[in-house]
Amino acid sequence: xxxxxxxxxxxxxxxxxxxxxxxxxxxxxxxxxxxxxxxxxxxxxxxxxxxxxxxxxxxxxxxxxxxxxxxxxxxxxxxxxxxxxxxxxxxxxxxxxxxxxxxxxxxxxxxxxxxxxxxxxxxxxxxxxxxxxxxxxxxxxxxxxxxxxxxxxxxxxxxxxxxxxxxxxxxxxxxxxxxxxxxxxxxxxxxxxxxxxxxxxxxxxxxxxxxxxxxxxxxxxxxxxxxxxxxxxxxxxxxxxxxxxxxxxxxxxxxxxxxxxxxxxxxxxxxxxxxxxxxxxxxxxxxxxxxx
Amino acid sequence: xxxxxxxxxxxxxxxxxxxxxxxxxxxxxxxxxxxxxxxxxxxxxxxxxxxxxxxxxxxxxxxxxxxxxxxxxxxxxxxxxxxxxxxxxxxxxxxxxxxxxxxxxxxxxxxxxxxxxxxxxxxxxxxxxxxxxxxxxxxxxxxxxxxxxxxxxxxxxxxxxxxxxxxxxxxxxxxxxxxxxxxxxxxxxxxxxxxxxxxxxxxxxxxxxxxxxxxxxxxxxxxxxxxxxxxxxxxxxxxxxxxxxxxxxxxxxxxxxxxxxxxxxxxxxxxxxxxxxxxxxxxxxxxxxxxx
Numbered sequence: 001x002x003x004x005x006x007x008x009x010x011x012x013x014x015x016x017x018x019x020x021x022x023x024x025x026x027x028x029x030x031x032x033x034x035x036x037x038x039x040x041x042x043x044x045x046x047x048x049x050x051x052x053x054x055x056x057x058x059x060x061x062x063x064x065x066x067x068x069x070x071x072x073x074x075x076x077x078x079x080x081x082x083x084x085x086x087x088x089x090x091x092x093x094x095x096x097x098x099x100x101x102x103x104x105x106x107x108x109x110x111x112x113x114x115x116x117x118x119x120x121x122x123x124x125x126x127x128x129x130x131x132x133x134x135x136x137x138x139x140x141x142x143x144x145x146x147x148x149x150x151x152x153x154x155x156x157x158x159x160x161x162x163x164x165x166x167x168x169x170x171x172x173x174x175x176x177x178x179x180x181x182x183x184x185x186x187x188x189x190x191x192x193x194x195x196x197x198x199x200x201x202x203x204x205x206x207x208x209x210x211x212x213x214x215x216x217x218x219x220x221x222x223x224x225x226x227x228x229x230x231x232x233x234x235x236x237x238x239x240x241x242x243x244x245x246x247x248x249x250x251x252x253x254x255x256x257x258x259x260x261x262x263x264x265x266x267x268x269x270x271x272x273x274x275x276x277x278x279x280x281x282x283x284x285x286x287x288x289x290x291x292x
Numbered sequence: 293x294x295x296x297x298x299x300x301x302x303x304x305x306x307x308x309x310x311x312x313x314x315x316x317x318x319x320x321x322x323x324x325x326x327x328x329x330x331x332x333x334x335x336x337x338x339x340x341x342x343x344x345x346x347x348x349x350x351x352x353x354x355x356x357x358x359x360x361x362x363x364x365x366x367x368x369x370x371x372x373x374x375x376x377x378x379x380x381x382x383x384x385x386x387x388x389x390x391x392x393x394x395x396x397x398x399x400x401x402x403x404x405x406x407x408x409x410x411x412x413x414x415x416x417x418x419x420x421x422x423x424x425x426x427x428x429x430x431x432x433x434x435x436x437x438x439x440x441x442x443x444x445x446x447x448x449x450x451x452x453x454x455x456x457x458x459x460x461x462x463x464x465x466x467x468x469x470x471x472x473x474x475x476x477x478x479x480x481x482x483x484x485x486x487x488x489x490x491x492x493x494x495x496x497x498x499x500x501x502x503x504x505x506x507x508x509x510x511x512x513x514x515x516x517x518x519x520x521x522x523x524x525x526x527x528x529x530x531x532x533x534x535x536x537x538x539x540x541x542x543x544x545x546x547x548x549x550x551x552x553x554x555x556x557x558x559x560x561x562x563x564x565x566x567x568x569x570x571x572x573x574x575x576x577x578x579x580x581x582x583x584x
Contacts, residue, residue, distance in 0.1 A: 116562040142567050162494055162559055164456035165568045172570050191493055194527055198490030201483055202454055235486055267454055270408040273572045275434050276457045278464050280565045280572060 002150055004177060005034035005250040006210030006228035008241055011046035011183075013218030015059065018044050019067060021246070022084075023074050029248050030078035035104075035150045038083040038179040038210045040228075041158050042097065045087055046216035047183040047224070049135055050128040056135070060089035063111055068100050076106035081148045085157060085181040087135070088113070094137045099155045099181055101146045109146050113139030114157035115166060127187050128222040132159075145173035151255050154205075158182040161195055161209075164202075165279055171203030171268075176255045178205055183212040186225050197235040204261045204268075206253045207231040213245060233261050294442055296469060297326035297542040298502030298520035300533055303338035303475075305510030307351065310336050311359060313538075314376075315366050321540050322370035327396075327442045330375040330471040330502045332520075333450050334389065337379055338508035339475040339516070341427055342420040348427070352381035355403055360392050368398035373440045377449060377473040379427070380405070386429045391447050391473055393438045401438050405431030406449035407458060419479050420514040424451075437465035443547050446497075450474040453487055453501075456494075457571055463495030463560075468547045470497055475504040478517050485519075489527040496553045496560075498545045499523040505537060525553050 007025035012018055022039050029037045041047075044067045048056045061067050067086055075082040081103060088098035088111075097114035117136050120129035143166050145154045154170030154177075161167070161180050170178050180196060192209065200207045213226030228241040230251035238251035262268055299317035304310055314331050321329045333339075336359050340348045353359050359378055367374040373395060380390035380403075389406035409428050412421035435458050437446045446462030446469075453459070453472050462470050472488060484501065492499045505518030520533040522543035530543035554560055 115564045115567055118558060118562065120558070121556070138562075138564060139567075143570070159562070162557070163563060164460055164490075164494055165563070165571060168456055169568065169570045172573075190527065194486065194490055194493065198456075198486055198494075201486065202456055202490075235482065264413070265454070266410060266412070270410065270430075270451070271455060271457065272407045272430060273574050275407055275431075276461065276571050278435070278461045279457060279568050281464075282565050 001252045001254055002035055003033040003250060003252050004036040004208055004230060005029040005032070005248050006038045006208050006230070006241070007248050008040055008211055008213045008226050008228045009246040010214040011212055011216040011219065013046055013216070015044050019070060025246070025248060026074055026082065027078060029250060030080050032248070032250055034080060034250055036081040036148070036153070036177070038181055038208055039085060040210050040212045041085050041181040041183040042087055043085055046219040047130070047212060047222060048219065049130040049132045050220040050222055052131050052134040057095065060087040060095050062091070063088050063098060063100050064108055068108070071100065072102050072106045072108065075102040075104060079104045081150055083155065083179050083181065095135055096139060097132065097136045097157055099157060101148070101153070103148060109148060110144060111141070112144060112155040112157070113141050114160055115139040115143070116159050116163055118159040127185055128220040143169040143173065145170060145175045151176045154178045156180045158184060161199070167199040167203055171205060175205050176258055177253065178207050180207060180209040182209060183224055185222055189225050192227060193237065196229065197231055200231045200233050201235040202267065204233045204258060204265065206233060213242065213247070233258060293544045293546055294327055295325040295542060295544050296328040296500055296522060297321040297324070297540050298330045298500050298522070298533070299540050300332055300503055300505045300518050300520045301538040302506040303504055303508040303511065305338055305508070307336050311362060317538070317540060318366055318372070318374065319370060321542060322372050324540070324542055326372060326542055328373040328440070328445070328469070330473055330500055331377060332502050332504045333377050333473040333475040334379055335377055338511040339422070339504060339514060340511065341422040341424045342512040342514055344423050344426040349387065352379040352387050354383070355380050355390060355392050356400055360400070363392065364394055364398045364400065367394040367396060371396045373442055375447065375471050375473065387427055388431060389424065389428045389449055391449060393440070393445070395440060401440060402436060403433070404436060404447040404449070405433050406452055407431040407435070408451050408455055410451040419477050420512040435461040435465065437462060437467045443468045446470045448472045450476060453491070459491040459495055463497060467497050468550055469545065470499050472499060472501040474501060475516055477514055481517050485521070485529065488521065489523055492523045492525050493527040494559065496525045496550055496557065498525060505534065505539070525550060
């Protein structure tokens, strides 16, 4: 059996403080037996995307780069697979919301760049909302899966989780566990379990959702709800972290149930790729009659 | 405001009995104000697919054909949009699990043929399971939406609901309400709300799931759980029918919330069709390491 964990903590404007907190919690999860650990979205910064300030671009780093090098050392020290999401500055001058995947030997196995980038109208809510299109280009790496010594994993970052196409591509790519580093607020609380559980059951893999928690120190009033969780392919929540404070969601997963459940249900046998063409059409949906 | 309904009843080996029961419940739903009514999967027969008996092919009918002509008269009489799923015999000798869509003027607006056809291994469960591949060809009509006088609708039939690609194509096609005629058993009870609610929230439309209920008279021991329900685009269950007996799930829906929610969330803006290519590849997923 394999133990996996998501660690959540309150973000700070001070990058060094975030890195130290993350390292402490990763060591704690590893001491509890976790062999794969995922950090929240943009773990090394607070969730800065509410504001549109050019100086925040200075927080971006290359991958590999100083923060990821420290995560490489941490993964090697603890012998785990570490999923470390940061603000990435690409060599070509673009910026991405990216998760690095690091092996227990310290190898950089790969990275995933957030594919769908939100921009929510703050006037619709009293809650501070993310203007991520100011910072991030939409990811250009597709939806890769990563072979690790402990299992094949995929990643969806925050808003990506609302896109069932992305979740399915990961299943088709053989993902056994999908990690979902996130920075989301109480406005979406009612969707959190529902969407993550649905991805798990229809694609037949484990899901580990990892959310930021609380209000960033030195940031916006945005309040993240935590509730990091591990879900099995039957949609059952195996572990769930606090909705208010630093915490670890850790659970044992049994990857051998996946092929069994996949042949039981037949979903991968009975898909109809010949009929899914409209999913690739770059057209807007027709206006609904209600809008007309 | 628009009222929609799903009607559920216990199936019988006697086709005429099913048609009479359906007509009685449709009139009852219309009398309660429903302007769209959906019948369960294969409404005019019991769920015969547990057994593989060639004589059951005699129950199939063309569309239009005798049963659908009676549904046409019923839709015209009650002034409703009627979704009537039957066992279809196509002119070319193939058979389909098909739903006819009939307008309030009695026009046959169109039909949808179930796209994904299940074949569940009965040895895995004490429950009688469906061997539908013996009877039905996989549908060849894609995932159409149908413009009706009361709104644009789409249809998923039973097992189709496990395929998020299909649900998304309906959203892209402008579906405001997706009807899901079904004949499913307590083995899948834990998936029913979860998957239907998830379709509603990620695609932003209403969902009306309509399940058979009870044990068919003259059929297998298969026990259908009913629980027909209407769900709004926030994933809230507006109406839910009995899990044990004939019943109607009826609720008011407000189609004007759909464009509002779609611009709020931005999902249709931020999809990445350029990255979804693998959804159309006709390849098997790689074997998971657990199976290796």
